[in-house]
Amino acid sequence: MMRAVGLYEFGGPEVLRVVDLPEPHAGPGEVRVRVHAAAVSPADTLVRAGMHAQALSEHPAPYVPGMDIAGVIDEIGPGTETGLSLGEPVMAMVMPLGPAGGGYAEHVVLPAGWVVRAPAGLDHAAAATLPMNGLTAQLTLDRLALAPGSVLAVIGAAGTLGGYLVQLGRHAGLTVVADAAPTDEALVRESGAAEVVARGPEVAERIRARYPEGVAAVADAALVGPRLLDAARDGGSYVRFRTGREPGGHDLDGGGRITVRTTFVPEYAGRTDKLDQIRRLAESGALVPRVAATLPAAEAADAHRRLEAGGVRGRLVLTF
Numbered sequence: 562m563m564r565a566v567g568l569y570e571f572g573g574p575e576v577l578r579v580v581d582l583p584e585p586h587a588g589p590g591e592v593r594v595r596v597h598a599a600a601v602s603p604a605d606t607l608v609r610a611g612m613h614a615q616a617l618s619e620h621p622a623p624y625v626p627g628m629d630i631a632g633v634i635d636e637i638g639p640g641t642e643t644g645l646s647l648g649e650p651v652m653a654m655v656m657p658l659g660p661a662g663g664g665y666a667e668h669v670v671l672p673a674g675w676v677v678r679a680p681a682g683l684d685h686a687a688a689a690t691l692p693m694n695g696l697t698a699q700l701t702l703d704r705l706a707l708a709p710g711s712v713l714a715v716i717g718a719a720g721t722l723g724g725y726l727v728q729l730g731r732h733a734g735l736t737v738v739a740d741a742a743p744t745d746e747a748l749v750r751e752s753g754a755a756e757v758v759a760r761g762p763e764v765a766e767r768i769r770a771r772y773p774e775g776v777a778a779v780a781d782a783a784l785v786g787p788r789l790l791d792a793a794r795d796g797g798s799y800v801r802f803r804t805g806r807e808p809g810g811h812d813l814d815g816g817g818r819i820t821v822r823t824t825f826v827p828e829y830a831g832r833t834d835k836l837d838q839i840r841r842l843a844e845s846g847a848l849v850p851r852v853a854a855t856l857p858a859a860e861a862a863d864a865h866r867r868l869e870a871g872g873v874r875g876r877l878v879l880t881f
Contacts, residue, residue, distance in 0.1 A: 565666035566861040566879070567623030571611030574865035579858065580623045585661065585670045587638035592673045594651060597685035598855070599664040600629035601864045601877040602693060602721075608657055609865065616658045626657050627664030631679055631688035632881075635668070643673040650679040652840070654692035656830055665861060667881050677836045680843035683850065688843075690721065690850040690876040695839035696829045698725040701800055702733055704822060705778050709734030712776040714768050714792055717783025718754060719745035721876050722802065725848065726780050727752040732847045738771060740764050740783075748874065752849075765792040793819045800824055851875030 563584045568576040587593040605626040607613065617624050631652040634645050645651060653676040657663025661670060679688040707713060713730045717723040718739030730737045731753030739754035746757050758767040765788055768776060775794030781801050790799050798820045829835050842848040853875035856864050864877045 563667040564858070564881070565623075565625050565662070566627075566858050567625040567662070567665070568609055569622045569624075571609065571614055574609070574862040574869070577609060577626075577862045577865065578623075582623075582625075582662075582666065585668055587636045587641070587670050589638050589640045590672055591638040591641060591670050592634050592643060592645060592676055593636035593638075593668055593670045594630060594632045594653060594676065595635040596630045596664060596667055596669055596881050597632040598630070598689035599627045599666075599858070599879045599881070600689040600693075601861070601868055601879060602628060603868065604628055604693070605657075605663070605665075606865055606869060608663070613658055620660050620662075624657075625662030625665050627666070627879075628655050628657060628693040629653075629689050629691070629876075630655055630664040630669055631685040634676070636670075637673075641673050643676075645673065645676060645678070650685070650688070651676045652679045652688040652692050652836075653677070654696060654826070654830060654836065656827060665858065665879060672831060674833045675831050675836075677833060677840055680840050683843060686852045686855050686878040686880065687850045689878050690852060691839055691843060691848070692836060693826060694722045694725050694876075695842075695848065696832070696835055697722055697802065697824055697826045698729050699835055699839065700826060700829050701726065701780055701824045702729055702735075704824065705798055705800070707733070707735055707777050710736060711778070712736045712738060712772060714776045714779045714789075715739045715754070716760075716764060716779065716781050716785055716789060718749045718752065718757075719874060720782055721851065723780075723782035724749075724752045724851065726782060727754050728848050729842070731755075732842065738768060738776065740767075745874070762788070765789050768792040790819060790821075795819070798822055853877050855880050
């Protein structure tokens with residue numbers, strides 16, 4: 562048996578509990594990761610709250626959240642071709658809606674191509690913050706394909722995803738304008754924002770004041786919604802990071818003036834090349850992870866409460 566953190570019913574953080582599950586083993590083409598750290602993300606709170614209840618109903622409870630893990634390879638399936646070796650520190654993105662569940666577990670079995678070496682010099686907690694948000698940010702920039710020198714606005718720049726968008730945007734040669742509260746301005750500038758505007762309801766107007774024709778693209782990592790469309794130039798893009806309808810039941814529409822894009826990170830699930838690119842960027846210092854705090858896995862409910870209360874800078878990480 563192995564320990565995991567899961568839930569038998571959907572609800573608030575209190576539904577999370579330590580559970581015993583059968584220990585999984587790696588089959589052909591798979592590796593098993595002994596998880597030392599699992600990052601806690603907003604996506605995990607959606608699983609816990611029941612936003613994916615229909616998809617999960619195909620599998621028996623308990624449901625195990627978690628999209629980011631770091632640890633060591635402790636089992637390689639028969640006949641598996643991989644450059645990874647037993648005992649090697651690794652990181653991976655996990656899809657928690659499948660039958661095997663998510664990353665809040667002592668052992669996770671994945672296709673070998675989903676797992677890459679952890680960045681040299683990073684501990685397990687720091688490495689665990691990189692896969693899902695790093696791939697989300699990279700997918701966003703790949704889909705936008707902005708020319709160097711283009712202006713990218715990042716809203717929610719003090720958060721983990723926003724911070725990675727700022728860092729990767731700067732690395733790609735973009736001019737990044739970001740929002741921040743006064744207490745976060747230094748942090749956002751350190752991430753690589755060329756300009757910082759005050760966060761709040763009028764952030765689109767403040768961006769337009771700096772760039773009267775609008776910016777090439779707006780990445781809405783704070784889930785602000787339609788009022789950010791005004792910050793983009795004609796022919797530009799607005800990127801959102803959650804699917805579904807906007808408040809009021811309407812689909813978000815750029816009105817033909819701008820393109821509305823949705824970044825769906827499962828598109829990069831199993832993209833070893835992209836995740837290894839994140840590893841290299843972290844090793845070079847172009848991508849710097851931030852760990853807000855580490856907590857024992859048994860305190861997962863407290864981690865979810867802290868995340869949902871807001872104001873966390875960096876990722877909360879569960880340790881096994």
